[in-house]
Amino acid sequence: MPAWGSTAVWQGGSLSxxxxxxxxxxxxxxxxxxxxPPGLIALVGxxxxxxTTLFNALTGLHQKVGNYPGVxxxxxxxxxxxxxxxxxxxxxxxxxxxxxxxxxDEEIATDILLxxxxxxxxxxxxxxxxxxxxxxxxxxxxxxxIDRRMPVVVALNMVDLAEKGGVxxxxxxxxxxxxxxxxPTVASRGEGIAGLKQAIFTTRTAGERSHCxxxxxxxxxxxxxLVGLLHDVHRIPEPQALHEAINLLTSESATxxxxxxxxxxxxxxxxxxxxxxxxxxxxxxxxxxxxxxxWIKTVCERTVRRSPSxxxxxxxRIDAVVTHRFWGLVIFVGLMALLFxxxxxxxxxxxxxxxxxxxxxxxxxxxxxxxxDLRDLIIKGGVAGVAAVVSFLPQILxxxxxxxxxxxxxxxxxxxxxxxxxxxxxxxxxxxxIPLLSSFACAIPGVMATRTIDNPRDRLATMxxxxxxxxxxxxPVYALMIAAxxxxxxxLGVVSLPGLTMLSMYMLGLVMALLMAWIFKKTxxxxxxxxxxxxxxxxxxxxxxxxxxxxxxxxxxxxxxAGTIILGASIILWFLASYPRLEGGAPATRLExxxxxxxxxxxxxxxxxxxxxxxxxxxxxxxxxxREVFVSSMGTMYNIQDGQESDSGVSLPRKLRExxxxxxxGPAFTVLTGICIMVYYVLAMQCLSTVAVMRRxxxxxxxPLFQVGYMTVLAYVVTFAVYxxxxxxxxxx
Amino acid sequence: xxxxxxxxxxxxxxxxxxxxxxxxxxPEVSRRxxxxxxxxxxxxxxxTRGYGNIICEIHDARVGLNSRxxxxxxxxxxx
Numbered sequence: 001m002p003a004w005g006s007t008a009v010w011q012g013g014s015l016s017x018x019x020x021x022x023x024x025x026x027x028x029x030x031x032x033x034x035x036x037p038p039g040l041i042a043l044v045g046x047x048x049x050x051x052t053t054l055f056n057a058l059t060g061l062h063q064k065v066g067n068y069p070g071v072x073x074x075x076x077x078x079x080x081x082x083x084x085x086x087x088x089x090x091x092x093x094x095x096x097x098x099x100x101x102x103x104x105d106e107e108i109a110t111d112i113l114l115x116x117x118x119x120x121x122x123x124x125x126x127x128x129x130x131x132x133x134x135x136x137x138x139x140x141x142x143x144x145x146i147d148r149r150m151p152v153v154v155a156l157n158m159v160d161l162a163e164k165g166g167v168x169x170x171x172x173x174x175x176x177x178x179x180x181x182x183x184p185t186v187a188s189r190g191e192g193i194a195g196l197k198q199a200i201f202t203t204r205t206a207g208e209r210s211h212c213x214x215x216x217x218x219x220x221x222x223x224x225x226l227v228g229l230l231h232d233v234h235r236i237p238e239p240q241a242l243h244e245a246i247n248l249l250t251s252e253s254a255t256x257x258x259x260x261x262x263x264x265x266x267x268x269x270x271x272x273x274x275x276x277x278x279x280x281x282x283x284x285x286x287x288x289x290x291x292x293x294x295w296i297k298t299v300c301e302r303t304v305r306r307s308p309s310x311x312x313x314x315x316x317r318i319d320a321v322v323t324h325r326f327w328g329l330v331i332f333v334g335l336m337a338l339l340f341x342x343x344x345x346x347x348x349x350x351x352x353x354x355x356x357x358x359x360x361x362x363x364x365x366x367x368x369x370x371x372x373d374l375r376d377l378i379i380k381g382g383v384a385g386v387a388a389v390v391s392f393l394p395q396i397l398x399x400x401x402x403x404x405x406x407x408x409x410x411x412x413x414x415x416x417x418x419x420x421x422x423x424x425x426x427x428x429x430x431x432x433x434i435p436l437l438s439s440f441a442c443a444i445p446g447v448m449a450t451r452t453i454d455n456p457r458d459r460l461a462t463m464x465x466x467x468x469x470x471x472x473x474x475x476p477v478y479a480l481m482i483a484a485x486x487x488x489x490x491x492l493g494v495v496s497l498p499g500l501t502m503l504s505m506y507m508l509g510l511v512m513a514l515l516m517a518w519i520f521k522k523t524x525x526x527x528x529x530x531x532x533x534x535x536x537x538x539x540x541x542x543x544x545x546x547x548x549x550x551x552x553x554x555x556x557x558x559x560x561x562a563g564t565i566i567l568g569a570s571i572i573l574w575f576l577a578s579y580p581r582l583e584g585g586a587p588a589t590r591l592e593x594x595x596x597x598x599x600x601x602x603x604x605x606x607x608x609x610x611x612x613x614x615x616x617x618x619x620x621x622x623x624x625x626x627r628e629v630f631v632s633s634m635g636t637m638y639n640i641q642d643g644q645e646s647d648s649g650v651s652l653p654r655k656l657r658e659x660x661x662x663x664x665x666g667p668a669f670t671v672l673t674g675i676c677i678m679v680y681y682v683l684a685m686q687c688l689s690t691v692a693v694m695r696r697x698x699x700x701x702x703x704p705l706f707q708v709g710y711m712t713v714l715a716y717v718v719t720f721a722v723y724x725x726x727x728x729x730x731x732x733x
Numbered sequence: 734x735x736x737x738x739x740x741x742x743x744x745x746x747x748x749x750x751x752x753x754x755x756x757x758x759x760p761e762v763s764r765r766x767x768x769x770x771x772x773x774x775x776x777x778x779x780x781t782r783g784y785g786n787i788i789c790e791i792h793d794a795r796v797g798l799n800s801r802x803x804x805x806x807x808x809x810x811x812x
Contacts, residue, residue, distance in 0.1 A: 098768045136792035137770060250764075285760075289767040290774065293792065315795065316780055323797070325784040417797040421785035424799065454765075531762050532799040533769065536788060 037086040038124035041200060044109060044145065045129030046138050047095030048410070048537035050157045052076075053546050054129055054187035055092040058197070061549070082201050083194075091123065094451075097535075099144045099243065103454040113145065114240070125151045125200050132162035132169060132184070133538060135304060139178075139296045143213055146180060149206040149239040153199045154182040160189075161540060166307040174303040179212060188543040213295035218280055219287055222273045223249060226266075233263050246288050249273055315538040319414070328418050335406075335415075340506075342398050350394035358387035373578075381574025384635045386567050392472050392628070393555060399441040399472070400554045401547060408542035413534050420532045426514045427521030429453055430532045432462040436513065439469035440506075443690045445554075446471075447697060457527040461520045463697065464707055467690050468513035470506045470682060473627040477681045478505055480631050484653035485674030501678075509682045512714070561626075561689070569629050573622050574636055591637060596622070610716070611676050611723045613668060620686075627686045672726040676719050684715035740810075743787060743803035745779040751808040752776050758805040769796065771806060 043058075045051040055063075059078030076092035093109040101107040108117070115122030126145055130138040146152055154175075162169060175182040181199045185192035215223060223245050230241040248262075248270045262270075277284050321327050362379050369375040406412045412434060420430025431453050439446030446466040453459040470478075482498045489497050521527070576596040582589065591597050592614075599621055600614035607617050615637060623630035631652075638655045659668040685691070685708045694704035745751050753775050756763040770792040771777070778790040788797045 100764070100768065102765050134792075134794045137794040140768070140770070283773065285763065286767055286773050290772050293770065293772060293775070319788060319795070320781050323781055323783040323786070323788060325782075328783055413797070417786050417788070418783065420799050424785070424801075430799065528759070531758065531802040531805075532786075532797075533766070533802055534797050535769070536795040536797050538795070 037082055037084075037088045037201060038151075038204070039088065040121060040123045041080065041088055041090040041125045041127060042093055042112060042123035043090060043127050043129060044093045044113065044141070045095060045157075046097055046131070046134075046141060046535070048413075048535065049095070049129045049131040049134075049138060050187050051095060051129045052092060053543050054155060054157055054185065055090070056546055056549055057185075057187045057190050057193050058090060080197060080200070082197055090127075091120065096141065098141055099148075100247070103452055105451045113148065113150070114243070123150070125153060125203055127153050127155055127196070127200060129155045129157050132156050132159045133165055133167060135169075136293070136296055136300055137535075139299065140292060142178065143292050143296065144243075146178065146206075146212060147239060147242055151203045151206055152180040153196065153203050154178065154180055155187075155192075155196055156182055156184045157187055158540075159184045160186045160191075161538070165313060165538075168305040168307070170303045170305075174299070177212070177299045177302060188545070213292050215291045216282065216287065219249075219277060219282055219291075222277060226269060226273060229266055229269055230262075233266055249277070249284055250288060313538075315410075315536075318539050319536070322411070322414055323417060328414075332415060332418050335411075339399070339402050340503075342402060343395050347394040347398050351391045354391045354393065355387060358383055358390070376578070377571065377574055380636055381571045382567055384570065384632055386563070386570060386632075390559070392475060393558060395472050395475065396441060396558050397551050397555055400551045403438065403441070404547035404550050405542050408540075408547060410537040410539045413536045416534055417532075417536070424532075426518040427458075428462060428517050429455070429458045430534065432458065432517075435462050435466055436469055436510075439466040439471060442471045442473070443467040443469070443687065444693050447690065447693050450697075455527065457521075457525040460698070460703065461517050461525050463694065464520060464703070464710075465513040465517045467685055467687065467707070467711065468509050468516065468683065470509040471627075471687075473687065474505075474681050476628045476631040478502055478678055480634070480653060480656075481674040481678050483651075484656040485669065485671045501675075505678050505682050508679065512683060512718075516710075516714075565626060565689075569622065569625050570632050570636065573629075573633055577618070577637055596637070609723070610680065610719045611673050611727075616673075616677065620680075623686050625686075625688045627681060630681070630686075670731065672723065672731040675726065676723050679722050680715050680719045682715075683711060683718055685711035740808055741804045742777065742779075742789070742798075742806040742808050743800045745777075745787075745789075745808060747779050747782060750776055750778045750811055752811055753806060754809050755807040756805065757807060758802065762802070762805075766802075766806070770794070771796075776811065777808070 043051055043055055055076065055078060058080050063076060063078035078090050078092070079087045080090045081087050091112070093112060094105040096106040096109040098106075099110050099113065101110045111117040112120050112123070113126065128142045128145055130142060142152075142154060156169065156171065156174070159169065169184070171182050171184055181203055183192055183196045183199050185196055187193070214220070223242075226245040226248065227238065227241045230236045230244055231238060234241075236244065274284065277287075322331055362383050365375065365378055365383070369378070403412075406415065415437075416430040416433050418430075419433035423430050423432050432450070434452070435446045435449040438449045443466050446469065447463050450459045450462045450466070453462060478501075482501055486498050486501050491497055491500055573596065576599075577591060577594050579594060582593040592601070596618045597614065600617035603617045603621065604612075604614040607620065612620070615634075618637060619630040619633045622633045634656070635652055638652060656669055657667070660666070661668040691704045691708060694707060695701060698704065740751070742751070742753075753771060753773055755773065756766055756771065758766065766772075775791060780788045780790055780795065782788075786797055786799050787803050788795060790796075
């Protein structure tokens with residue numbers, strides 16, 4: 001049987017043709033002199049193969065996190081420094097199982113590898129990251145990339161874990177079988193990184209083999225013919241032609257739409273091939289995948305030795321408990337409870353310290369600057385607004401620490417599996433759980449995390465409801481309202497009422513998100529019930545370095561937002577709440593006379609049915625940009641209204657409590673008002689950044705506008721109902 | 734084919750090794766399954782069964798799937 005790899009198959013000029021194409025693809029064929037560094041390196045691999053850890057090890061802190069144009073798939077680019085001091089860009093492509101993409105994430109990786117992306121050139125060297133303990137599964141993608149005739153280096157990662165698991169690998173033999181350099185690494189400890197860099201630096205051509213795996217002979221013959229035809233008719237380069245030929249032969253029928261791209265003679269040929277292979281009894285859909293895996297199996301037999309162990313692997317023993325039908329749920333709920341405990345208790349002290357720091361800064365500014373508009377602007381406009389927001393940094397750090405730990409240890413995939421049952425009930429997917437959990441921090445990473453969901457309808461439904469989860473930007477609003485209006489009594493002697501209120505708000509968001517997802521999946525986004533499949537990585541110790549890098553990146557982007565959007569909004573609001581100036585008159589009248597006051601008065605009739613007055617109206621309007629602006633707005637307005645030179649020392653919650661209704665003389669706000677404000681903020685889409693992400697993600701304004709619309713209506717209706725019921729129960733007085 | 738060809742992956746007892754015989758899901762789902770290694774003639778082992786899901790070992794990797802998906806994978810006992 002002629003092998004794909006042997007020259008016999010490629011005789012008749014095709015071999016030389018391939019070589020000429022390879023040198024074009026590689027751009028710089030190896031020369032006798034000192035090689036130049038490659039222009040662009042791409043890092044690819046299955047999800048959970050330790051790719052990001054390796055990326056961090058290769059680049060250190062020289063990395064940029066951004067987005068690919070048009071989608072919110074994260075683009076991570078870094079710089080690799082070689083021994084000779086030269087540097088090269090390296091891209092950390094999204095994890096993928098194959099070059100036939102199933103999700104937007106995988107599509108990006110595939111497009112770049114195939115050279116089909118307009119935003120990124122084809123890489124000069126591809127580094128395939130392979131989990132040494134899971135060679136069989138990981139080599140599938142490697143064979144597909146080797147088929148592309150690109151210069152490839154295989155990084156055999158986590159060899160230490162493989163050895164611990166009783167797996168011995170013959171690296172030289174593996175390199176011989178694959179026909180490409182193989183470098184063993186332990187990315188988390190930086191082992192093998194120098195060797196990997198060296199291999200990247202010197203590898204400039206594709207492996208010697210055109211094609212390592214074998215097909216049953218008749219299938220191979222037909223494939224080869226089709227490759228030749230695609231090349232002759234469409235001038236498709238050989239490696240691309242092989243990829244397309246396999247897809248054509250695998251397709252269910254020869255009449256489906258991608259065929260429109262091909263000439264009639266090609267389509268006729270494909271139809272003949274289908275008939276022939278079906279007649280010969282080959283299952284076209286599986287024969288290519290099966291052949292690859294069959295070849296991989298023989299490679300593994302030659303290169304991997306497993307020492308027989310009597311005990312089942314540690315991961316199996318952990319999984320028996322963690323995914324148990326009862327204990328699994330208990331552990332999951334316990335972890336979530338711990339997450340909230342950490343976010344609300346442990347973060348309290350650092351939050352207070354940050355707040356004090358800003359206070360000291362305000363006092364210092366007051367001492368060194370003469371009174372006047374500029375000082376007002378800095379203290380009441382800038383510092384007050386930014387401080388209200390930056391004090392949430394500890395919570396954000398804790399949340400990402402927790403999420404990072406769950407992800408890195410391998411638990412996250414199990415959590416998705418456990419939640420699948422519940423998610424299925426509302427027509428969603430187990431994988432939707434991770435975006436929803438991330439949305440407790442912020443809807444933006446939440447919306448971005450939906451990219452792992454392959455079904456577009458499930459993905460859209462998840463994105464539409466993700467902003468209903470209470471994000472950290474709502475925390476300041478809840479915290480202010482609870483401090484102002486909820487008495488610190490205990491319910492049943494154990495649970496404190498403020499804590500219970502906070503939890504209720506989170507639950508309200510969660511229940512509404514699930515309810516709306518169910519409604520969307522029943523109406524707008526009807527589709528086949530989702531199927532759920534997820535690879536469960538082996539449990540391992542987390543890499544502190546990776547988690548610290550992740551936390552650093554998130555904290556920085558949060559601070560950037562605070563320094564730009566929030567600072568700007570605070571200054572604008574200060575201006576709007578201070579001008580036009582009304583000489584004389586009480587400070588409260590002056591506020592009413594200002595632009596912000598007038599805007600608040602303007603929308604007052606609209607929000608009166610919710611029990612809100614015009615000052616809350618100002619907060620609602622200004623916080624359309626971002627929810628936490630509500631708190632800074634209230635802070636700014638009450639500071640201006642007080643007309644004092646500085647913060648009078650009276651806290652904002654107390655000011656809210658003591659505010660009088662100008663008509664009745666009674667308190668302007670009650671417990672009910674506080675609850676209504678919280679309920680409104682649970683449900684309303686008050687976040688421009690999320691709208692922007694949704695627009696980019698869905699490639700249009702339709703869904704983000706729909707989302708703003710449905711959330712506003714929902715918030716209005718529910719708040720109105722709560723207000724009416726509360727009034728009827730006599731809570732309004 | 735074999736005497737047990739009507740058994741699905743969701744019926745496999747914990748710890749048992751079986752051979753995949755046929756994928757009966759939608760074509761795009763079957764394609765995905767094959768690429769993840771759930772191909773005809775491949776041997777899988779059921780590791781644990783949870784609440785509405787199953788974890789199995791395939792090509793020395795651990796994969797979790799929900800019962801609906803596992804119900805579409807026909808398997809038979811090893812000869």
